Amino acid sequence: MDVISDAELMRRVHDKQRFALEELYDRYVKLVYSFAMKATRDEQKSREIVQLVFMRLWTSSLSFDPAKGKFVNWLITITRNITIDYLRIQNRKNHLVDITDFRAVEAAELTEETVIEQLQRQRIRQACQELNEKQAQLIERIYWQGFTLSEIAEQNNEPLGTVKSRLHLALKILRNHLGLAQGGVRDVEL
């Protein structure tokens, strides 16, 4: 039996076909949950975010256009937006956690299908390790915790320009270590 594409499943979700939502859940819940855990470090909050993401897929008129990119990136964008909204509501200023405190709850299962992703992940992680503490923390707060540049400048009591320069430099370091200039992270020999 042919595997139904993500785009087709989303179309069927729009048609309110329950099995399509369950299939997308099975395919991507680990991604959504892992993202939420990385951002919140809290199982209960991550469960709620997973609920919100799949509820959003089911109830909203969001439509996925395969011509604009991969489904996984589209789903991550939705997950990140929901996570950031969630964290904002949670008065996150009281929940700052140092990036170095994060530990995986459980190691990923390594299967043949995920080997390439694992290697890419390893490469990204290595690149992130090239960042100094302030740069890594900046990426963490902006990307994972959803703070704005202005909020971070205020928290650090620094000029906005300083924060922007730090982010710019951090992105350049990541670019250099990911070899993007040679054709993109996905084409880099692993």
Added chain:
Amino acid sequence: MSNSKLPECDLMLDVLTGECTEIERLQFERHLHYCHSCRQEWDDFREIWEVLPMDMDEIAVPNDLKQEVMSNIFRPESVQHQMYSNRKTFVFTKVWKSPIFYASMTVVVLLLLGAWKWDALHAGYLTGNRSTLHIPMKEIEDFPMYSFSSNMPDVKGNVSLVSQGQTKKLIITMNGLHPTTGKNVYQVWLLHGDERYNCGTFRVSSDGRGVLIYQLLDPDVQIDGFGITLEPDSNGSKPRGIKVAGTKPKQV
């Protein structure tokens, strides 16, 4: 960013992090057409932004999460409707005797008429549901309702199945029903084969009229007919009380 920096070059990080206005985003997109250095950097940074999620460990998902998520999305109609009916059930009580009630109803009717007659922009603020205002409602099928109880021989009414965009709704209007007392409610059931799907509850005052609007959770559900029962409360997920109305005359 280019060495000879333009004001638009500074927008890159705001656009990347989503902290810009729509105008700034368009301004930056136009800028990319003629600023080669920004263009190169933008492509790289955007790609980094997309792969950043890879910097996370895959974490085993709790086994019970799927059931929790799905049961909340596809919660039993009785529970879902309980929440829904709090908003949608029309309750006619002794309040109707109050002049304030008449005044309030007049205002409501005028507002609704205004919302209907005028454009959807204004209507959106009145109804708070702008997403469906531009979608015309269309009647698909009518199901005349007849009395099924010798105690209520005058019961009659109608269930209209209407569509609005991709959603389908039932509009139930009934007359000749006995007034409800205490926690008693009338409950509407969608019939399909041997299945009975809860479509909500309503109460009736001394005028014998009842109205209910219900949005079908599954727009593609097959409909054989409808039934209305008199129930002891609004919490039932299966018929418990006597059937007082239905889509086909009772065979004697």
